[in-house]
Amino acid sequence: MKYDITFLTPTLKLSGGNLVMIKYAEYFAQNGYNVCIVAPNDKKQEYFINGVLYKTFKRKIERKIELIFFQLIYLKDFYETIPQTNILMPIFTPLIIHSIYAKIKYKIDKIILLSQDSNQMYWFGWYINMILKFKFLTNKIDKIIVISDPLAKFIQINTNRYPDRVKNGIDDEFFYQNKEKIEKDYILFSGSNKKGLKYFIEAIKIVVKKYPNIKIKIISEEKVHLNHSNIEIYKYIQNRKTLASFYKNALIYVSQSLGDTFGLPPLEAMACGTATILTDTLGSSEYAVNMFNSIVVPMRSPKKTAIAIIELIENTELRLKLEKNGIKTAQNYHWETSFKKMENILFN
Numbered sequence: 001m002k003y004d005i006t007f008l009t010p011t012l013k014l015s016g017g018n019l020v021m022i023k024y025a026e027y028f029a030q031n032g033y034n035v036c037i038v039a040p041n042d043k044k045q046e047y048f049i050n051g052v053l054y055k056t057f058k059r060k061i062e063r064k065i066e067l068i069f070f071q072l073i074y075l076k077d078f079y080e081t082i083p084q085t086n087i088l089m090p091i092f093t094p095l096i097i098h099s100i101y102a103k104i105k106y107k108i109d110k111i112i113l114l115s116q117d118s119n120q121m122y123w124f125g126w127y128i129n130m131i132l133k134f135k136f137l138t139n140k141i142d143k144i145i146v147i148s149d150p151l152a153k154f155i156q157i158n159t160n161r162y163p164d165r166v167k168n169g170i171d172d173e174f175f176y177q178n179k180e181k182i183e184k185d186y187i188l189f190s191g192s193n194k195k196g197l198k199y200f201i202e203a204i205k206i207v208v209k210k211y212p213n214i215k216i217k218i219i220s221e222e223k224v225h226l227n228h229s230n231i232e233i234y235k236y237i238q239n240r241k242t243l244a245s246f247y248k249n250a251l252i253y254v255s256q257s258l259g260d261t262f263g264l265p266p267l268e269a270m271a272c273g274t275a276t277i278l279t280d281t282l283g284s285s286e287y288a289v290n291m292f293n294s295i296v297v298p299m300r301s302p303k304k305t306a307i308a309i310i311e312l313i314e315n316t317e318l319r320l321k322l323e324k325n326g327i328k329t330a331q332n333y334h335w336e337t338s339f340k341k342m343e344n345i346l347f348n
Contacts, residue, residue, distance in 0.1 A: 001034060001083070001084070002034075002083075002084040002085060002086065003034045003035065003036045003053070003083055003084065003085040003086070004028070004033040004034045004035065004085070004086050004087065004347075005028060005033060005034075005035055005036075005085065005086065005087040005088075005089060005346065006035075006036040006037070006038060006082060006083060006085040006087070006088050006089065007021050007024075007025060007035075007036070007037045007038070007089050007090075007091060007114075008038050008039070008078070008082070008088065008089065008090040008091065008092070008095045008098065008099060009021060009037065009038075009039045009090075009091050009092065009095075010039065010040070010092050010094075010095065011039060011040065011042055012037075012039045012040070012041070012042040012054075012056070013042055014236070014238065016116075016260070016262075016263075016264060017091050017092065017116045017117070018091070019264070020091070020114070020116065020147065020168055021037070021091050021114070022049060023169070023335060023338075023339075024114075024339070024342055025037060025049050025052050026049050026050075026052070027335075027339045027343075028343070029049060029050065029051035029052050030051065031343075033347075034053075035049075035051065035052045035053070036052065036053045036054075036055060036083055036085065037049075037052055037053070037054050037055070038054075038055045038056070038078065038081050038082050038083075039054070039056055040056065040057060040058070040059035040077075041056035041057060041058055041059060042059065053083075055081050055082075055083060056081070057077045057078070057080075057081045058077075075097065075098055075101060078095070078098035078102075079098050079099075079101040079102040079105060082098075082102045082106065084106055085106075085108055086108070086109045086110065087108075087109065087110045087111075087112055087346055088102060088103065088108050088110070088111050088112070089111075089112050089113070089114050090111070090113055090114070091114045091116060092116070092117060093113065093115065093117050093128050093131050093132065094127065094128075094131060096111065096113055096131070096137055096138070096140075096141055097131075097137065099111045099113075099141075100137065100140050103140075110142040110143065111140070111141050111142050112141070112142055112143040112144070112145060112346065113141050113143070113144045113145065114145050114147075115144055115145065115146045115147070115151060115155055115163065115261075116147055116151075116261050116262070117261060118151060118154050118259070118261050118282055119154070120259035120260075120261075120281060120282050121259045121261070125259065129158065132155070132158040132159055133158055133159075135159070135160075138159045138161065143163075143164060143345070144159070144161060144163040144164070145163060145164045145165070145166050145342070145345065146163045146164070146165055146166075146261075147165075147166065147167055147168050147261060147262045147283075148165075148167055148168070148261055148262045148282075148283055148286040149165065149167075149286055150261075150282045150283065150285050150286055151261045151262070151282060151283070152165050154261075154282065164345050166338055166341045166342045166345065167262070167286070167333060167338060168262050168264055168267075168333065168338065169333050169334045169335030169336070169337065169338040169339075170264070170267060170268055170271050170330055170333050170334065170335065171240050171244075171268075171335065173240050173241045173244040174240075174244045174247065174268045174271040174272050174330075175271050175272075175327075175330065175331075176248070176271060176272055176273035176327045182248055182249055182273075183249070184249060184250060184251040184274070185215055185249075185251055186214075186215035186216060186217050186249070186250055186251060187204070187207075187214060187215070187216050187217070187250065187251060187252045187253075187254060187309060188217050188218075188219075188246060188247065188250035188252070188253045188254070188269075188274075189216075189217075189218050189219070189220075189253075189254050189255075189256070190218070190219035190220065190246075190265055191219075191220060191255070191256070191257070191265070192220055192221060192222050193222055194258060195255070195256065195257050195258065196255075196256025196257055196258050196279065196299070196300070197218075197220055197222055197224070197256070199256045199299075199300055199301070199302045199305065200218075200254055200256045200302070200305070201224065201225065201226050201302075202302035203254070203256075203302040203303070203305035203306040203309065204216060204226060204228070204306070204309075205226070205302075206302065206303065206306035207306050207309050207310060207313075208228055210310060211310075211313060213230060214230065214313070215230045215231075215232075216228060216230060216231040216232070217231075217232045217234065217246065217250070218231065218232070218233050218234070219234045219235075219236065219237055219243075219246065220233070220234075220235075220236075221235060221236055234246075243268075244268070244272055247268060247269045247271075247272035247274050248272040248273065248274065250269070250274050251274075251275070251312075251313070251319075252274070252275050252276070252277060252309060252312050252313070252319075253265075253266065253269035253274045253275070253276045253277070254276075254277045254278075254305065254309065255269075255276070255277065255278040255279060255284075256279055256299075256305065257278070257279050257281050257283075257284070257299070258279070258281075258299055258300070259281055259282070259299075260281045260282065260283035260284060261282055261283045262283040262286060263278065263281060263283040263284050263286075266278040266284065266288070266294065267287055267329075267330055267333060268330075269326075270287075270293060270294065270326030270327065270329055270330045271326070271327065271330035271331075271333075273323050273326070273327050274323065274326070275294075275312050275318075275319045275322040275323050275326070276288075276293075276294045276295075276322065276326060277294065277295045277296075277297060277305060277308045277309065277312070278294055278295075278296060278297070279296070279297055279298065279299045279301075280296050280297065280298055280299065281299065284296065287329050287330075287332075287333070289325075289329075291318075292321075292322075292325050293322055293325040293326045293328070293329045294322060294326060295308040295311070295312070295322070
């Protein structure tokens with residue numbers, strides 16, 4: 001079988017980048033396209049999509065070391081696992097190397113990079129920047145698709161190419177429905193240390209000195225070191241309706257991301273009608289306007305985050321303003337719009 005589209009991902013674990021891939025893979029499979037996902041075989045595969053083939057190979061070593069060695073240790077494994085396909089879509093910039101090798105071997109029609117990373121990304125940003133500046137690599141890609149306007153500017157500066165823009169969407173479950181009064185009574189955070197968990201913890205330590213009874217909910221796979229009587233810890237919540245209820249019942253949602261190219265969780269919180277605090281990342285500038293639909297704080301600034309949390313606890317007028325404008329902002333991002341645009345770029 002020759003597949004219509006094959007996605008390449010560096011991991012099968014559920015992450016922000018993979019969530020976007022999953023949405024497109026599911027849409028294309030449901031609409032009659034033959035879809036494949038190629039990745040190293042992680043110990044725990046956290047999602048499954050009906051109608052999509054998974055082709056995996058054995059991961060040899062820990063992923064961080066892979067990046068240090070420029071992914072070359074998986075070059076042969078990756079391209080030998082890739083099936084015959086019309087479109088090969090890596091969702092992680094370093095995988096364009098593997099895609100180019102596969103294109104030569106299998107005579108693949110198109111390589112289309114779904115760009116979701118930048119030089120601002122946590123510990124591998126320098127590597128992303130370096131690859132993009134190698135024109136002999138990026139010139140072999142047929143198209144580059146980006147998920148936000150700020151990322152489009154970053155790609156253009158580094159590659160001298162004008163990417164197509166297909167912005168991320170929000171699941172219908174997240175959009176605010178004014179059907180019942182919700183008792184918002186806790187501060188919510190979701191994410192790992194890569195998403196600034198430790199900075200959120202430091203901010204909360206400041207907040208509880210003034211509000212010792214404030215409720216905190218944290219969604220994270222990490223160990224949380226916070227001695228507070230009103231804290232609840234949850235592992236990753238895969239069910240989107242359940243996650244939406246967490247957002248909708250939060251008084252404040254706090255993001256402390258250390259580098260996003262879009263940042264879906266803060267926008268999802270806005271869609272749910274929750275006042276949002278988020279860091280000044282490349283991706284957040286796509287939709288966040290300070291003191292209009294959110295409070296934007298610098299990265300790695302727990303003191304300023306704490307000040308923002310206290311401001312929203314005490315200033316009901318500001319909090320309601322952010323809720324109202326956040327809902328309006330989120331209305332501009334629907335997956336159905338993204339699906340149609342992506343399909344048109346890829347297959348028309």
